Amino acid sequence: MRNLLLFLGSLIVSLLLAEGVLHVVHPFDRMQTWIDMHDRGFVMNRAGGTAIHELDGVVVTYTFDRDRFRVSWDDPRVVPRADALADGPAHRPAPATILLGDSYAFGLHLPDSSTLAHRMGWRNFAVGGAGPADYLAQLETFPHLLEADTLIVLLSIDDATRTLAKDLYRLDGESQRWRKTAFREAMEAIPGYHAAQKHSYLLNGFIRFAWTRWYFDDLSTPVGNGDSLYIAQIHTMIFGRMRDLCAASGCTLVLASNGYPAIQQVDVNQRYLMAAMAAIAAELGVTWKDCGEVLRFANERQGDRDKRLERRGDTKDLQLPTDPHPSAEGIEVVAGCLR
Numbered sequence: 001m002r003n004l005l006l007f008l009g010s011l012i013v014s015l016l017l018a019e020g021v022l023h024v025v026h027p028f029d030r031m032q033t034w035i036d037m038h039d040r041g042f043v044m045n046r047a048g049g050t051a052i053h054e055l056d057g058v059v060v061t062y063t064f065d066r067d068r069f070r071v072s073w074d075d076p077r078v079v080p081r082a083d084a085l086a087d088g089p090a091h092r093p094a095p096a097t098i099l100l101g102d103s104y105a106f107g108l109h110l111p112d113s114s115t116l117a118h119r120m121g122w123r124n125f126a127v128g129g130a131g132p133a134d135y136l137a138q139l140e141t142f143p144h145l146l147e148a149d150t151l152i153v154l155l156s157i158d159d160a161t162r163t164l165a166k167d168l169y170r171l172d173g174e175s176q177r178w179r180k181t182a183f184r185e186a187m188e189a190i191p192g193y194h195a196a197q198k199h200s201y202l203l204n205g206f207i208r209f210a211w212t213r214w215y216f217d218d219l220s221t222p223v224g225n226g227d228s229l230y231i232a233q234i235h236t237m238i239f240g241r242m243r244d245l246c247a248a249s250g251c252t253l254v255l256a257s258n259g260y261p262a263i264q265q266v267d268v269n270q271r272y273l274m275a276a277m278a279a280i281a282a283e284l285g286v287t288w289k290d291c292g293e294v295l296r297f298a299n300e301r302q303g304d305r306d307k308r309l310e311r312r313g314d315t316k317d318l319q320l321p322t323d324p325h326p327s328a329e330g331i332e333v334v335a336g337c338l339r
Contacts, residue, residue, distance in 0.1 A: 031084055033197065033207060035128055037216075040138035041168055041178050043125045044068050052198050055109045070124040072112040097121070098145055100135045101154035102162075103128035104258055104326055114328040117256075118231055119335045124151065132238045133169050138196060139245050146249035152338075153242070155277070158195055160231050160269035163238070171234055172275060180181045184215040191237050193245030228272040230289075241273040242312050243284050254287045259295030282318035298333045303309070 014139070021308050034051035036044050045068040053060050065071050099105055099117045107115030107127035117124035125138070125145065135153055139145055163169075187193060196203050199246060206217075224230035239255060246253040281288030299318055318330035326334065 007060070015164045020093065023173070032066065033194075037178070037180050038137070038139055038141060039179070041166060042134040042141075043127050043129050044138065045070065045125075046194075049195075053109060054280070054322070058109075060109055060111055067142075068119070068127075070106060070112065072113070072114075072118065095150060095191075096148065097150040098123045098148040099152045099154060100145075101126035101140065101258075102129070102130045102156050103151075104157065104260060105154040107331065109320055109323060110326075110328060110331065114331060115337055116154075116331050118169045118339075119206050119331065120338065121150075126154070130234055131159045132168065133163045135164050136238050136242050137168055139242055144244060145250075146251055150252050150254060151242075151246055152254050152256060153239075155255070155273075157261050157266045157270060159265055160235070160273035161210040162232075163234060163269055164224050164269060167222045169238060170223065171230070171237065178218065181215060181217050183210075211285055223284055224269075228276070231269055231272045232276040232280065234298075235276070236283060238282060242286050243286055249329065251293065252287075254289070256289040256338060257291055258326070259291030259293075259330070259337065260326065260330075262292035262296045263299045263318070289338060291334055294337040295333060302329075 034046045036046045040045055045064050047068050048064055048066045050064070051062045051296075053062065067143050097120070099122045103126070105116060106124065106128055107117070107126075108128060112118050115124060116122075117126070127134070132153070132155075140152075145151070197207070224234060239253070243253045255277065257274065257277065261270060266274075274290075277290065278288055295318065302318055317327055318333060319325065320327050
């Protein structure tokens, strides 16, 4: 027993020492894994509570209600009191418009007040790493999303690749590519796991290493990579099902692109999807809004402005300084396009 206690004591001291060294010698951006995965294999935000995300030393706090919407602490429409997050809002307001999307729509690294949903007065169900297959699975799983009057699906730069890679839906049937491993479930079951991520560089470093190695199982081989016809057909099926679910509940589906595929590099699958979206929307009879030209024009204009103001350091790019995600200025351009 004495040897065991000595071992445990030495282990605790070693971990604390390693944590202290990381804090002082090599602090790095912390991440809080607020992104959860449903048993079906689609991504979603964690239900309730707060999470932090650090980029270049700047820490942003994200807040979620029990319905997995990103919300603001001081938004009386969603969180009428500070203690409501644990059990959800005291009442759920009529969600006139709900936004589905990926990290670009979520507002990664941005405070809630700078996000697209906040600017537009929408409820924010977007989640990092999501794509069209996730959006359909979310609608099939969470009926409260269909209470919206309008459902906005905001496409970004990785939609087609994610649809194919996750393999949630196929033209010849359904399968699932990703699922959480038993190891990850065991880690998340440890009391204080999520809270520790807010402060521990050691735990954050371990999660970064384990994320693709031990946290997920790869279950199937995707089909359709580089096949423009398959990509058009699979997304016609996915958006068609979403339209039907929406119509059955009295809501309207709107498809839109945030425009960033026009100013950022995308793979061949995404290029095929963007080229097909106008025809897909017309076939399904839904509204399609592409902000590509607006973003391209704004980006070119911003480039000219940056050259003029470079000496003053008064530049405002459409992307974060060390990250391709939209800046607050970029979100403002997208909001102007979608109004």
